[in-house]
Amino acid sequence: MKILVCISHVPDTTSKINFTDNDTKFDTNGVQFVINPYDEFSLTRAMWFKEKQGATVTVVNVGNATAEPTLRKALAIGADDAIRVNTEPTDGFLVAKELAAVVKNGGYDLVLAGRESIDYNGGMVPGMLASLTDFNFVNGCVGLEVDGENVSATREIDGGSETLSSSLPIVIAGQKGIVEESDLRIPNMRGIMMARKKPLQVVEATSTDANTTIQSFEKPAPKGAVKLVDADNIDELINLLHNEAKVI
């Protein structure tokens, strides 16, 4: 099985979010970048297939050279090789188109991605990629088995889960549950050394067409201070929730 794992390069979850250039650019100053957490769950599942069932695992990122350490980390975790499509990933549609070109050229059977990236939160790339390549697609995947050509995938639904059957090729957008958090791997020294020698291919983008552009960013308006209510005065809390906040 040939597996492709899409890796987004995102600010670490605890990063302070600030903007520069008149609020048009994310301020990367002092920010550490990591593998998008949802993608990391999917990557770990890919490693499981590689080790238990036999598969090759390629990781891909659409982005500029600053994303290479993130791809190297994926290689250190155990991916066989990496591809970077050299362009600024400004729009989900553009990213999906570039990924589709990689998928078509590479002859992959299983494409794993994350449900969404934790920076732009679009949640659109995997679905668009599936449509552009005419692959089957399961979103929000919390369980995945592949047996020959047959795929069984479980996805989250409101208040429960749904198990779906399909065949390869397929795009899967994963999240926690596709593997458990305790299964996530920290690259060891040997992995890091080996990753240095693994191939990281840079390919040029096929187009620059974006359907959307970000004009500016803004932060939520600062919130007023919390209103503290005495633990012995629950009536006051109920009164505030009923009359002031009007939520009960």
Added chain:
Amino acid sequence: MSVLVFADSTDGKFKKTALEVVSYGKKVAEQLGSNVVALTINAADVSELYKYGAEKVITVSNDSLKTFNAKSYASVVSEAAKAENATVVVVDSSIDGLYLAPIVAVSLDAGYASNVVAAPSSTAPFTVKRKAFSNKAFSNTVISTDVKIIGVAKNSFGVHENEVSGTSEEFSPTIAASGVKSEKVEKVTGQVTIADADIVVSAGRGLKGPENWGMIEELADVLGAATACSKPVSDLGWRPHGEHVGQTGKPVASNLYIAIGISGAIQHLAGINASKVKVVINTDPEAPFFKAADYGIVGDAFEVVPKLIEKLKAFKAS
């Protein structure tokens, strides 16, 4: 030219998000000087949608669409958008909405903005405000394609009545076969789900153990709320995974979020920032949650929650 809204329903009944997207569609139509067409699939009574401004409702009745299927549903939405000459397509940003919309976007070659929190700030260029950085910021996004798809974030625009005298019409699209087949659906029944809930009662590691969740469930019951928890609680197996709220868990966009014995780590807050009113109950006055909350009680959950239940029961009865 029209604004097409997909008004999703379960068992024939519209969800609250359906009324919200119709309300949103009406607003966009006013801004563009066009009209709202709502698309429904296997909905029983569509007249409710006129109340929120749908001038025309197109109804699709088809047994193969009884349960949600992203690709088939997407083909219906795309064909309706073409038939109605829609320039804007509005869907929700629920789990199913996020599954379906990217497929529609490709088939209509449309720009798509998900998790949109407000009506367009401008229609030329077409600009919408979306959630970004896991609720820590917003991005003002310009959609430059002829057809635009907007995924409205739950509880962000609200439900607004705007009665019109609408008409309905049947629609029989060609339905794309899906490559994935539903084998089994498992739902927790008889409980309010986090996604639908207006009120969420959530508890963290401060509760000490699963045996103490009785009072959390009782509080939720009194309020008609869904129960949720912090990540360590589900990791420890005290509560089911589906209740884990936060950046790596479920997002909550309720009107009221009550956090009990939860510290308020940044990753937890990322999942609940979109909730309107937040109440925190915590023994530690320095807990970061107090900075994010609207109302707070510094106190022991084991003393405060039983009292709160008792007082709320009296309040509800009065």
